Amino acid sequence: MRIHKRTAVALAAALIGSLPLVGAGAGTAAAEETSVALPSTSFRDIVVDGVHDRVFVSDPTGGSIVVTDYAGAVVQQITAEEGAAGLVLSADSTKLYVALSTVGAIAEIDTVTLTETDRYPTGADTSPQSLAMAGGKLWFGYTVGSSGGIGSLDVASSAPAATLVPSGRYWYYAPALASSPADPNVLVAGEEGVSPASLAVYDTAAGGLQKRTERSFISSPSISYLNDFAVTADGQNIVIAANNPSDHQIVRLSDLSSNGYHSSWQFPNAVAVAADGTVATGAEGDFVKTYRPGSTWPAFREYAVNDLQRDGLAWAPDENRLFAITGFSYGSAPTLHVLPDAGKLDTTLSLQAPATSSRGKDLTVTGQLSAAEPFPAGTTVEVTRTDAGHPAGTPVGTLPISTSTGEFTITERPRETGDITYTATYKGDGQHMSATTRATVTITK
Template structure:
């Protein structure tokens, strides 16, 4: 896993720009991978969004805000609603359903005109909050703050749907998911959150069994989604910390996504083809992660450092993913991450591990499809990051036909100590057939050290000789307290004798140093002084020879 700085850079470069200026409705802030749009409302409760019919619907208190699938506000708003909680869109995107806790109703809305076409009374089942739609059957989870609640089913083909209870009571409105022949009812706000699996293929829900929350350590369930055939369930819960996949026939866990700690799982969605799982987290280092549904491999990760991803706040729109965020000032934000479900690409970046200040650095790399095929001429975005988050774009970098690229850069440090780590972040924005990709290389830029060593050319056995020199770093004295290692080797008649390590030598504040040695035998003495370098200065060596008789 990359270090925190790199993970934040990944979020900044590969996800979206930092969120600023949220006090008024603004146009989407374009980024390399999509947009973040301020929805123009302050809301501390909303936690849902729905996508269908080429639009994105977000509940916000007494209204539903509408955006297009590019993340732009359409100007359309559904008003006259009381306490909108969860939404559901039918398969062809023509009808939208909204749970209204304030008026104890479910509203049916025409998505073309945004007019409320029907209100279904649920006063006998107050505080409708969660929804699951399957064809003409809608299931509604309800419960007020003082409980209890439950689940009712509605036949939407009836002129006046009659609520039919499903199962027993629930202390809180359960999380619902329906697909194929399966309805799942997940208990919420519980230490061990059971998930009740119903067979709805015959019309009337029949309990198939229970996925035991204690057995699978399922605490505080947040969101559920099902595969299109209803055979596979995906859950997001505070514990065990990862997203879990279950078989709704055997009621057993069959896999996990994200075993490392990146935040509390809060939202989960499955792409229309079932190939990808979009996973949202709260209070961690990563807001959104895309996984391969079959293998669990992580394919993409991004973070919005200044906002919180909301429960049940992730949905696919073709190859894009939408996520609902709340800023630190409770502003609702719609985050569109584009192309994450496109075929993967691979970008590699290499650079020398170390370089000296003032010297050019050569950075190389290659962009290919996941199977290694070159993608031809592609423009790349390159950003140089210096210590202190100083950033500088490097323009004009493009791949060749074989996918390779090369550029040179000489970093200019504006802040002391004028050396340190330089990160080169290279990003390709993808195209209609390929997912974006990014990679980075880190180079440690140091001062170049120079070391001299002088002394007499000859000496006498048993008589001390004095040697001296100067250590500098880019022409300036080295760090205070710098030390040198010194060794001497005796050569007699051209044959190397024993090498002896002498005591360490401390360098003076002005970079000068002196040491003495007393040769005990005749021969040619070779002295090697070495400076190992430090965090900001490279190594250096110097030699001197003395003929002793």
């Protein structure tokens, strides 16, 4: 069962003179959530290609990459990708890089043809697990023997070759990696599955790893058994999902000091940050929640996606869709959940009109479009009229809303008696949901 809660937006309606009014209001027109079982046997990572509207999901046990469209329909399954683990897209989304954990290599896949075009060895006995782009290079976290490390691959070179790079510390396992959308040279590394958890922040501008800061989270906050982390869109903070504590901790990227948290019930295991700064958090024993940029409470939206997997959240670059991966714990196949409009604000559209009006007299209907955040300049609402002479409806006009109040006005002089129904439609934009509402007026002699 999936539950979706929406944030309510308050609307104040103005009266028109002393006439009795009838009002009609309508909220957000929500798109349908979908769930699709994937033809894979395991899950490790998910990335979204906003140029080609594709979702890539790695399947290490099956050695494949499942490719779907934005609706979740499987487009292709790329096979012979041994131990496919971490995924990352090139900046222009022309290439997908895949960490091949069981053969010590990184595969390069063309995102148009969906075929492997090259393969780069990462070194003898290495097992690459995680990937991130920073400083113009592809970085990978790997294990070798009983320890881990970080390597780089200069994919812009005419002959890319992997290099194992000193990181200034000992890693028990392959570190997970993340980069900063606000600073292309920042690379964050974290060790999963240990207590206490630890993070290190590096500068990659000079081609190597210059450590900026490092911390083991023994206290304030105490964090153990790291599952996932992501840098916020402004590059100021890191949001952490770990088994303990039962909240998504936020730490400053500059010195890794505590900077708040997003509330969760138990076992936080996933986090993703949209390009506009909206944060999505997930936990094995809680809802998937989203938060507006800079906000830690209350949640903007909540989705019940049972059995969310570690690292199982990813945003589409347009911030309008959130993708989640569930499965395994209850014997089910990996399932891709498409949560459309997860980053958009709810809108409320209303019409206020008198219950009756006289034929041949001016009839004024007012409307208002509102949301928790402002609409862009030039926002319009389309209005149609349905009456005895136009049973299929006829356009009244495309009306601009007031930038300060969101209001718009319709003024007509009806020539026939009977009921008139006005329908107002807001088509939505990149940040706001669409909405439709209606109001009916009876025209008398």
